Amino acid sequence: MKLSLGALQYYWPRQTIFDFYQAIAASPVDIVYLGETVCSRRHELRLSDWIDIADLMRDSGKEAVLSTQVLLESGIEVSAMHKVTGNPDYLIEANDMGAVQRLSAAQRPFVGGLHLNIYNQPALTWLASLGATRWVAPLEMKHQDLSALIQDGPKDLQTEVFAYxxxxxxxxxxxFTARQRNLPKDDCQFACIDHPDGLMLKTRESEDFLVLNGIQTQSARVHNLIDELPRMQRMGVAVARISPQAQHTHEILALFDAVRRGTLAPHDARTQLQPLVPDQSCNGYWHGQPGLDLVETQTLATA
Incomplete structure (x- = not known):
């Protein structure tokens, strides 16, 4: 099983991003997704900068993948997607069907991103017929259904799971980040850059509820499947994805690497990981439960 680092979801200062990926170049991660996937107004890095980072990853022995934006709302954003999908040097993660169409028409292989929402075998087979060589399973899919899809789906199509x-x-x-400051979207003053892990939204009872990240809404709790890596390997999952966070990403990657190599027990890894997590962990979707639940795996229950 390989480890991947998903595209950066947050808006960080330019030098912070370069320093972050310089450290990632020395990490045990195998695949690195790069590019702006959330908001086209984020301008600290241009496409040429992301390609420079991709070159660094490739020179470090890693597979670099360029990711497209998820929600396209203007001609400028469509044009930016065309530039990404037109890059001949790197594999592309298509995060909307427009990018899929572009890559399929060019007969180029691609990664079917998380937000394509593929839930059944006919859709998965169709995606593979368009040129997908890897796909990212939806967050809400329980492991039993994913296992069936892997067993019955296209044999040459790799499966990737959002694991952290x-x-x-x-x-x-x-x-929503701009709205919280009573600013219009077109004059947001780049408020996202003040929230390197997003802006926490609490309920009236002061419980963490959601995280606002510009136009993206995230869970407050952190999806954590580190103790499920052995099950993923048995299922035939090819790649486990870790999403970047402002602190401790390198240490998190090291723990995932130790579990996949069998040098650290899964339940010990979850214990060691918890102090590095910015909020409570959850894994409910993976077990067919509400997403915010934390379900103990069988190995944890018997440890």
Missing amino acids: GRMPLAFSARC
Whole structure:
């Protein structure tokens, strides 16, 4: 099983991003997704900068993948997607069907992103027929259903699972981070950059509820499947994805690497990981339960 680092969801200062990926170049991760997937107004890095980072990853022995934006609302954003999908040097993660169409028409292989929402075998077979060589399973899919899809789906199509990070739940035409400051979306003053792990939204009872990240809404709790890596390997999952966070990403990758290599027991890894998690862990969707639940695996229950 390989480990991947998903595309950066948050808006960080330019030098912070370069420093972050310089450290990632020395990490045990195998695949690195790069690019702006949330909001086109985020301008600290241009496409040429992301390609420079992709070159660094490739020179470090890693597979670099360029990711497209999820929600396209203007001609400028469509044009930016065309530039990404037109890059001949790197594999592309298509995060909307427009990008899929572009890559399929060019007869180029691609990764079917998380937000394509593929839930059944006919859809998965169709995606593979368009040129997908890897796909990312939806967050809400329980492991029993995913196992059946892997067994019955296209044999040459790799499966990737979102294994760690705040869950990206929805995208909107509105920017909630700007709205929180009473700013219009077109004059947001780049408020996202003040929240390197997103802006926590609490209930009236002061419980963590959701995280606002510009036009993206994330879970407050952190989806954490580190103790499920052995099950994923038995199922035939090819890649486990870790989503970047402002602190401790390198240490988190090291723990996942130790579990996949069998040098650290899954239940010990979850214990060691918890102090590095910015909120409570959850794994309910994986077990067919509400997403915010934390379900103990059989190995944990018998440890």
